[in-house]
Amino acid sequence: MTPHKQTIFNDFKNGKYGNCLQACVASLFDLPISEVPHFMMYEGYMMDAISEFCNKYGYKFSGIKQNPTEMDLNNFKGVDGYYIVGGKSPRNKYGHAVIYKNGKPFFDVHPDNTFTRTVDSIYLITRR
Numbered sequence: 788m789t790p791h792k793q794t795i796f797n798d799f800k801n802g803k804y805g806n807c808l809q810a811c812v813a814s815l816f817d818l819p820i821s822e823v824p825h826f827m828m829y830e831g832y833m834m835d836a837i838s839e840f841c842n843k844y845g846y847k848f849s850g851i852k853q854n855p856t857e858m859d860l861n862n863f864k865g866v867d868g869y870y871i872v873g874g875k876s877p878r879n880k881y882g883h884a885v886i887y888k889n890g891k892p893f894f895d896v897h898p899d900n901t902f903t904r905t906v907d908s909i910y911l912i913t914r915r
Contacts, residue, residue, distance in 0.1 A: 788869045788886070789817045793896045795825070797881060804828065807884045808910075810896035811871045812837075814886055815912065816844055841912055849911040861890035863909055869893065871910035874903030882907070 793810040795803060804827035806820070813820040829836040834850070841848040846866065851873070852859060863870055868888050876883035878901070885902050886894040887909075892902045 788814055788867065788894075790814050790886075790894050791820045791896065792898055794820060797879065805883075807896050808871070808873075811884045811886055811910075812840070812912075814894065814896065815866050815869055815871065816846070818844075837910075837912075842915075845915050847913050847915050849913070852909040852911055853907065855906060855909045857890070859909060860887065860906065863911070865912060866914060870912065872903065872906055873908040873910065874905040875907065877901040877904050884910070 791810045791813045793805055793807045795806040797803065797805040806825050806827065808827060809823050809825045810820055813823040816823070824836055824840060826833050826836055838848040869886055871884050872887045873882055873884050883897065883903050885892060885896065895902045
């Protein structure tokens with residue numbers, strides 16, 4: 788896991804989606820952020836784009852576990868113990884993605900390092 792901070796921030800008035808998910812995947816896969824798609828731009832087929840990208844690099848994307856329990860957070864091993872969690876951003880009403888390890892917040896891709904207000908989902912990415 789090579790931490791990367793996001794480089795694009797939400798600006799919905801101008802049609803910009805933040806790239807927190809892109810930064811999380813780049814971190815998880817030890818890739819430069821420039822080599823990972825900005826998945827939020829794939830409206831309507833984001834899940835397929837994530838799956839295809841994961842497959843290309845030897846990972847498996849099994850979907851998103853909604854409303855994970857504490858047991859889910861503690862038991863999911865992801866990639867070497869690291870995994871992506873989605874929740875409500877502390878900065879606005881929109882979503883944000885961060886890295887967890889062993890059931891605990893590990894790395895926030897946003898520069899303010901405030902993680903998420905909620906834990907709403909786990910991106911089920913594992914090695915093949």
